[in-house]
Amino acid sequence: MAKNGYAILDSDMHVFEPHDLYLKYMNPKWGDRIPRGEPRKRHGQIKFTLADGKPLRPSGTLALATTSPKPHAGERSPGEAEVAHRYTKPLARDYDAISQLEAMDEEGLDVAVLFRTFPLHCDDSLEAEYANDLCRAWNSWMADFCKADSKRLRPSALITLHDVDLAVDEIRRAITELGAIGLCLVPEPSNGRHIHDRYYDPVWREAEKLGAPILRSAVFAPVGCSNGFPSCGWHFSKATAVGCLGCYIAWMSVGNCAKAIATSR
Numbered sequence: 001m002a003k004n005g006y007a008i009l010d011s012d013m014h015v016f017e018p019h020d021l022y023l024k025y026m027n028p029k030w031g032d033r034i035p036r037g038e039p040r041k042r043h044g045q046i047k048f049t050l051a052d053g054k055p056l057r058p059s060g061t062l063a064l065a066t067t068s069p070k071p072h073a074g075e076r077s078p079g080e081a082e083v084a085h086r087y088t089k090p091l092a093r094d095y096d097a098i099s100q101l102e103a104m105d106e107e108g109l110d111v112a113v114l115f116r117t118f119p120l121h122c123d124d125s126l127e128a129e130y131a132n133d134l135c136r137a138w139n140s141w142m143a144d145f146c147k148a149d150s151k152r153l154r155p156s157a158l159i160t161l162h163d164v165d166l167a168v169d170e171i172r173r174a175i176t177e178l179g180a181i182g183l184c185l186v187p188e189p190s191n192g193r194h195i196h197d198r199y200y201d202p203v204w205r206e207a208e209k210l211g212a213p214i215l216r217s218a219v220f221a222p223v224g225c226s227n228g229f230p231s232c233g234w235h236f237s238k239a240t241a242v243g244c245l246g247c248y249i250a251w252m253s254v255g256n257c258a259k260a261i262a263t264s265r
Helices: 021-025 028-033 060-067 080-092 097-107 128-148 164-176 198-210 229-233 254-264
Strands: 009-014 111-115 153-158 182-185 214-216
Touching (some): 021 128, 028 128, 080 097, 097 111, 097 128, 097 153, 128 164
Parallel strands (some): 009 111, 153 182, 182 214
């Protein structure tokens, strides 16, 4: 599939998580607090809730509904209905790894690094262990997802910064045991600490030691971020801000991403 001898890489491809991801992969000790959703009947995100039906955290995409020019009844996120016709084939397979590969074939992509669509851990009120277990479940599922073709589907790993020691342990597990080639963090503050806080130095040291690229991808309406993105996303030192433009600079270095893929193939 390479073009003129060059492989085509998508360094920021997203997946649609299945409704039972956490029921299958999260530590069962959390019981009714394990997120779950309803099976898809049409194109769109799964809205995860606790066993009592309460959303684990608000979806920031709901805020976009007020600006959507053509809202559709039953639409979970603005714009889903307008593009649903493009997703007939992946919907039939519930957006599994095979449908991901088929979509890559249609687009002429050789390799893709896969990322989350709706992270659940972005809430300062969550206990550190619970937030970390949400990430562990997603990371384990993503590793299994990529086994459909491990040379073309490359997993990223979700890392939460609620507790630095748990974060370092999960970085090590994700990279050395699950085969993740990069780390996905949010740039918003966690429990009052910005990402340039020296408290997080062990995270950066571990990533550097393992040669793991870092993506800092912002989320809509992170819980606990009371003043919105202007105050949450930009209180960085000048040096840190260079690599912290959220979704606008997906990878700190696409070259590092490509290098990680090449050296791990």
